[in-house]
Amino acid sequence: MSRLPLQRRTLALLAVVLPLLALFIYVVLRSGPLAPVAVTVATAEQRSITPALFGIGTVEARTTYHVGPTVSGRVLRLSVEVGDRVTAGQVLGEMDAVDFDERLRAQAAAVQRAQAALKDAQARQQQAQTQATRYAELLAVRATSEEIATARQQDLASANAALAGSQAEVARLRAEQEALRTQRGQLRLRAPADALVTARLAEPGSTVVPGQAVVDLVDPNSLWVNVRFDQTSAAGLAAGLPAQVLLRSDVGAPLAARVLRVEPLADAVTEETLAKVVLASLPTPLPPLGTLAEVTIHLPELAAAPTIPNAALRRVDGKMGVWELGADGLRFAPLVLGQADLDGQVQVHSGLAEGARIVVYSEKELTARSNTHVVDRIVKGAP
Amino acid sequence: MISLAGRDILHAWGKFVFTGIGLGLLIGVTLTMAGVYRGMVDDGRALLDNSGADIWVVQQGTLGPYAEPSSLNDSTWRSLRALPGVQDAANVTYLTMQVQRLAGNGSAADAAGTARAASDVRAMVVGIAPGGSGTPGWPPYLVAGRQLTRSHYEAVADIASGLALGERIQIRRNVYTVVGLTRRMVSSGGDPMVFIPLKDAQAAQFLRDNDALWQSRHRTAANPAFNRPGVPGLLDAVIASQSSNPSVNAVLVRVRPGHDAEEVAASIQRWQRLTATTRAQMEDILVGKLIATSAKQIGMFLAILALVSAAIVAFIIYTLTLGKIREIAVLKLIGTKNRTIAGMIVQQALGLGLIGFVVGKISATLMAPAFPKYVLLVPEDTAMGLAAILAICVLASGVAIRAALRVDPAEAVGG
Numbered sequence: 001m002s003r004l005p006l007q008r009r010t011l012a013l014l015a016v017v018l019p020l021l022a023l024f025i026y027v028v029l030r031s032g033p034l035a036p037v038a039v040t041v042a043t044a045e046q047r048s049i050t051p052a053l054f055g056i057g058t059v060e061a062r063t064t065y066h067v068g069p070t071v072s073g074r075v076l077r078l079s080v081e082v083g084d085r086v087t088a089g090q091v092l093g094e095m096d097a098v099d100f101d102e103r104l105r106a107q108a109a110a111v112q113r114a115q116a117a118l119k120d121a122q123a124r125q126q127q128a129q130t131q132a133t134r135y136a137e138l139l140a141v142r143a144t145s146e147e148i149a150t151a152r153q154q155d156l157a158s159a160n161a162a163l164a165g166s167q168a169e170v171a172r173l174r175a176e177q178e179a180l181r182t183q184r185g186q187l188r189l190r191a192p193a194d195a196l197v198t199a200r201l202a203e204p205g206s207t208v209v210p211g212q213a214v215v216d217l218v219d220p221n222s223l224w225v226n227v228r229f230d231q232t233s234a235a236g237l238a239a240g241l242p243a244q245v246l247l248r249s250d251v252g253a254p255l256a257a258r259v260l261r262v263e264p265l266a267d268a269v270t271e272e273t274l275a276k277v278v279l280a281s282l283p284t285p286l287p288p289l290g291t292l293a294e295v296t297i298h299l300p301e302l303a304a305a306p307t308i309p310n311a312a313l314r315r316v317d318g319k320m321g322v323w324e325l326g327a328d329g330l331r332f333a334p335l336v337l338g339q340a341d342l343d344g345q346v347q348v349h350s351g352l353a354e355g356a357r358i359v360v361y362s363e364k365e366l367t368a369r370s371n372t373h374v375v376d377r378i379v380k381g382a383p
Numbered sequence: 384m385i386s387l388a389g390r391d392i393l394h395a396w397g398k399f400v401f402t403g404i405g406l407g408l409l410i411g412v413t414l415t416m417a418g419v420y421r422g423m424v425d426d427g428r429a430l431l432d433n434s435g436a437d438i439w440v441v442q443q444g445t446l447g448p449y450a451e452p453s454s455l456n457d458s459t460w461r462s463l464r465a466l467p468g469v470q471d472a473a474n475v476t477y478l479t480m481q482v483q484r485l486a487g488n489g490s491a492a493d494a495a496g497t498a499r500a501a502s503d504v505r506a507m508v509v510g511i512a513p514g515g516s517g518t519p520g521w522p523p524y525l526v527a528g529r530q531l532t533r534s535h536y537e538a539v540a541d542i543a544s545g546l547a548l549g550e551r552i553q554i555r556r557n558v559y560t561v562v563g564l565t566r567r568m569v570s571s572g573g574d575p576m577v578f579i580p581l582k583d584a585q586a587a588q589f590l591r592d593n594d595a596l597w598q599s600r601h602r603t604a605a606n607p608a609f610n611r612p613g614v615p616g617l618l619d620a621v622i623a624s625q626s627s628n629p630s631v632n633a634v635l636v637r638v639r640p641g642h643d644a645e646e647v648a649a650s651i652q653r654w655q656r657l658t659a660t661t662r663a664q665m666e667d668i669l670v671g672k673l674i675a676t677s678a679k680q681i682g683m684f685l686a687i688l689a690l691v692s693a694a695i696v697a698f699i700i701y702t703l704t705l706g707k708i709r710e711i712a713v714l715k716l717i718g719t720k721n722r723t724i725a726g727m728i729v730q731q732a733l734g735l736g737l738i739g740f741v742v743g744k745i746s747a748t749l750m751a752p753a754f755p756k757y758v759l760l761v762p763e764d765t766a767m768g769l770a771a772i773l774a775i776c777v778l779a780s781g782v783a784i785r786a787a788l789r790v791d792p793a794e795a796v797g798g
Contacts, residue, residue, distance in 0.1 A: 013396045017738075024741045027748040054533040212615050230534040230582075232513045269458070269629070270582075294536070310532070311525040311563065315435070315517035318470060318640060340515075344529030344562075361526045363566060365432070378526040379542060379564055 036373035038363040041325055044306040044352050049341045053237055053297040057227030057277065059247070059287050061220070065195060066213035069095045070186050075204050075214060078189075082200055085220075086191040092215050093204075095187040104184065107177040114173050118166040121159070128152070128159035189214060196220045198289065220286055223279065224260060227295045228272040235339075236299045237262050243277050248292040256280040259297060302339060306352055310344040312360045313337075321351065323359040323366050330359070330368055391707065391727065392734060402699050403735050407742020409695065413688040414747035414768055418758035420681040425759045427571045427669035431662060434475070435519045436635035437644045439660045440651055447660050448477050448633035449571050450668050455657070457585070457629045460512075462655060468642035474631040475520040476510035476584045479570060482577055483553040484546070504544045506577045507570035508554055510584020510631070519635035522578055528563030534580050539563035541575035543757075554579065555587040571669050573756045581631070589628035596626060689771065696739075697779030700732045704783035711787050712795035725784045729777060736776035740769050 029035065078093035080086060135152040138144040195217035202214045225245055229237060243257040256279070263274040277295055287293075312322045314332075321334035333356070338347035352358070359366065361378050392399050430449065440463060441453035463472040481503040511520040516530045522539055528548045531537045538559040540546040543566075550561045559579055568576040579587075591599070600622055603609050609621045636651075636659070638644045648659035660668070704711070711724060744765060751758035 009394075009396055013392075013400070016396075016400050020738070020741055020745070023745050027745050054535070056535050209613055209615075230513045232515075233532075233534060310516055310530045311528065313516045313530070314524065318637075320517050340532065342532045344532050362524050363526060365524050378566075379548075 036371040037366060038375045038378050039325070039359045039366070039372045040361045040377060041357045041374055042309065042312065042360045043355055043357055044308050044348060046304050046354060047307045047345075048301055048304040049307055049339070049345050049347060050301045051236065051299045051339045052342045053229055053233060053299065054342055055227040055229035055234075055272075055275070055295050055297075057225045057293050057295055059223060059289055059291045059293055060226045061198075061218035061289055062222035062224055062276075063193075063219040064198075065192050065217040065219075067092060067189050067191070067215045067217060068211065068213045069189065069208060070210055071095075071183060072207070072209050073098065073187070074207050075202050076187075077204050078200060078202075078215065080197050080200075080215060082197050084197045086195055086197060086217065088191055088193045090191045092189040092191055092197075094189065097184065097187055100180070100184050100187070104177070104180050107173065107180055111170065111173045111177055114166065114170045118163070118170050121163040121166040125156075125159035125163045128156040132156040191217060193217075193219060196286075218289065220282070223282060223286065223289075225257065225277040225279070225293050225295060227275050227277050227293075228267070228270070229275065231266065231271050231273050234273040237273060237275060237297065241297050241299065243295055243297045245277060245279060246294040246296075247283075247287050248294075249287055250283075253283075255283060257295070296342070299339075302347065305338065305347040305349070306354055307345050307347050308352070308358060309360055310340060310346050312358050313346065314366070323362075324352075325357045325359055325372065325374075330366060330370055330372065332368065333358075391710075392731060399703075399731075399735070400738065402703075403738030404742050406692070406695060406699070406735060406739035408746055409688070409692050410739045410743030410768070410772060411746035411750065413685065413692060414743055414760065414765065415750055415754070415758055416681060416685050416688060417764045417768070418747060418751055418760045419754070419756060420678055420685075421759040421761050421764065422757035423573070423674045423677060423681075424670050426569050426573050426757055427674060428666065429567050429569055430571050431665055431669065433523055433568050433576075434635055435517075435521070435523060435637065437638040437662055438636040438648050438651070439665055440472075440634040440636055440655075441632070441658050441660070443656055443658050445658055446668055446672075447658070447665060448475070449665075450673055453632050453658075454630045455632070455634060457581075457631045459631075459655075459657070460634045463634055463636055463651065466647065466650060466655075468639050468647040468650070469636055470639040471519055471637040473512040473514065473519040473635050474510075474581055474633075475512065475635050476581065476588050476632045477507060477570075478510075478584065478588045479505070479507045479572070479574055480554070480587075482506045482508065482544070485551040485553055485558065504546065504552075504577075505574050506540070506544050507572075507574045508584060508587060509576050509578045510581040510588070511578050512581045519637050522563075522565040522568050522576075524565065525563050526566045528561070530563055531578065531580060532562075535583055536560065537562050537580065539565060539578040541568040541577070542566050543569065544575035544577065546577075552577070554583070555590075555592075557583060557587070559583070567757070569757065571673050585629070585631065588632075589630050590626070599625060689775070692772070693775040693779055696732065696735065696776050697782050699735065700728065700776075700780045700783040701786065703731065704728055704787050708787070708790055709795060712790050712792050715790060715792040716795045721788055724787055728780050728784050728787060732776040732780035732783075733773060736772045740772050743768070743772075 074096040076094045076096040080092045086092060132152045132155065135144055135149040139146060139149040196219075197215060198218050199216035200214070201216060202208050202212070208214060237259070239259050239261050241259045243259055245255040245257045247255065257277045258280070260276040260278045263276070266273045277297075308322060313320055313335075314323060316332050319334040320337065321332055324331045324333045333351055335351035336349040338349045340346040359372070362372075363378055364370075366372070439447050440455070440459070441447050442455055445451040445453040447453065457474050460472040460474050463469055482505075484502050484504060509520065511531070512518055513534050515521075521530065525539070526542060528539070531539060536557060536559050538552060538561050540552075540561050540563075542564050546552065546561050546564070548561055548564060552559050552561065554577070565576070568578075570576060603621055603625065604618060610618045636647070638647050644661045648661050651657055651659040714724060747760060751760060
């Protein structure tokens with residue numbers, strides 16, 4: 001047996017076994033508890049942020065008119081359709097008059113009768129007046145008894161009262177006639193203002209009660225967005241702040257808007273603060289009422305302060321803070337945090353020295369004893 | 384003294400090494416299988432760790448949000464928050480569902496309804512209460528992106544879901560943008576988690592679909608009790624009350640330092656009449672009950688694989704020994720001791736086992752990330768595996784030793 005083949009064999013064996021061993025050692029060190037945790041680091045930068053609030057709301061109309069009859073009745077006809085624009089005073093429809101005209105005629109007859117009764121009372125009063133005067137003159141010359149003269153005086157008083165009663169009766173019947181006429185006029189449903197028809201709630205032939213709406217109108221110029229903000233993120237919300245509205249029906253075009261008012265009443269059930277946001281200009285066509293909208297409100301820019309990404313925040317032993325990567329390893333730094341913006345930047349009030357290296361992302365949850373190894377990024381392709 | 388085993392191995396090293404690698408792949412599968420089991424247990428623990436809770440408060444008489452459905456009023460947290468010993472309480476909802484990935488991120492396309500689902504991801508959608516990172520239920524750490532800042536339509540997804548930053552996903556009727564990625568945030572079944580704001584999650588879980596809403600509205604309108612003439616507004620009120628469902632699955636409670644979780648849980652059970660489960664009990668439920676059957680299944684596989692490995696090692700050593708039976712006879716003829724021959728075979732078996740172990744460990748570690756479910760390779764398992772392999776090798780070489788010792792030295796000159 002020559003030495004060369006043996007050597008070659010040994011070499012070949014080593015060529016297989018040694019890489020295997022090296023790979024093994026690498027694998028043991030790079031996986032399991034011995035492996036270092038990949039982390040990315042950042043330094044707290046002095047910068048100013050523009051906090052913003054985010055809420056969702058629905059497009060609503062500030063002014064809504066529910067037009068309906070003042071008396072029970074049947075709808076005779078409706079002349080407007082949903083979507084129609086109407087002007088103030090325009091007749092939208094009419095209620096069925098049913099017996100109104102007959103009642104008006106009856107009322108007119110009653111007035112005539114009362115007027116006839118009034119004439120009769122006038123005649124009687126004149127007669128009583130004449131008699132009373134005559135007997136008064138007779139009594140002056142002692143040509144009649146005082147008793148008779150007093151009786152005539154009393155007749156005159158009665159005739160005066162009857163006349164006043166008749167006059168009042170005429171006035172009453174006239175007023176009732178007026179009331180009926182007015183009610184007859186109210187059977188026409190008129191638009192109270194320039195508006196847009198949003199609903200026809202009853203159709204001709206249906207019976208409605210007072211207070212029930214037949215046609216719903218809204219003032220299209222009074223559109224606003226009723227926005228709800230989660231109470232934890234509603235700090236700084238105030239009237240007049242600029243806002244951006246993204247309608248669900250058109251997410252491509254953000255609309256400029258501003259906060260009209262913050263409602264003094266918050267929703268206690270949903271734990272939300274409510275605000276009204278008005279659009280700077282109305283889009284055409286108008287968004288349907290009830291459309292969902294995302295609203296972003298821009299708060300004033302804050303003064304520059306150390307700022308960290310919110311991904312760096314951890315909670316350790318009940319305290320919020322970050323893992324600071326010093327020369328001697330990891331140290332947990334509890335922080336007092338300030339405001340944050342929607343891009344996830346948080347201002348730090350205290351707890352962090354400027355320029356401190358902090359862990360932003362980590363492959364695993366960290367502890368003070370974690371062995372770390374700094375990388376550019378943990379997820380491939382992530383910025 | 385020269386090493387007989389070494390010499391023999393060198394003589395046919397190719398055969399030896401490749402047999403070892405073959406065996407190693409088998410051992411790799413065994414280690415991976417053990418890793419799958421550990422991974423399942425770890426999935427359960429990860430779920431509990433990541434929620435950041437000390438006590439899970441759920442509907443009375445249920446086993447908690449992971450094992451059984453539970454429904455609580457979403458204002459329950461307020462009464463819990465006021466209890467002594469409670470540091471923090473937050474609502475949470477869990478719903479395992481298919482999350483649709485939307486092709487592209489053209490928002491205009493979504494609005495036009497032309498967006499098609501590129502593919503579905505099975506995920507556990509977690510609704511987390513607003514409050515910022517550190518609130519119970521929030522992912523404790525990220526590997527990319529940022530935590531949720533808006534109270535609607537944002538999502539933080541586990542990296543196992545395959546979602547990327549900026550990707551748009553659809554959960555029920557709303558479209559969400561992925562703003563952050565986490566790692567190892569999984570359900571007890573190993574499904575990746577997708578975190579979305581609580582209000583959206585409530586809508587996704589409890590709000591019915593449009594068809595159901597329409598049908599329910601018509602049904603209510605057809606019911607004369609709810610649609611009375613002369614009572615305008617009654618129908619609207621009834622419908623509004625039907626279409627809201629302020630429920631959550633659980634309230635996560637964090638205990639104030641210095642208080643005993645058991646005591647706080649007992650107080651919640653007694654006075655709030657809800658089921659409160661502590662961390663230890665939850666682990667018992669998850670590991671003990673939820674994955675018990677799967678664990679047995681994997682244990683069965685492990686046993687079979689160990690048996691197969693033993694049989695293969697025995698068979699290989701036996702074949703190798705039979706292959707050099709003539710040489711062994713010569714050795715015997717020149718008066719080699721039985722112990723030396725047995726030692727040679729045992730050494731070869733151990734060598735085979737070691738190569739197998741090394742290859743197995745490497746392949747298991749390299750294969751593990753490729754598995755769809757989490758595979759956790761614990762060093763103790765590896766050590767136990769090494770001991771088991773060596774024991775199996777020694778035992779398996781018994782048959783070969785017996786065959787070698789029974790060789791008649793005369794065969795060396797006979798044949």
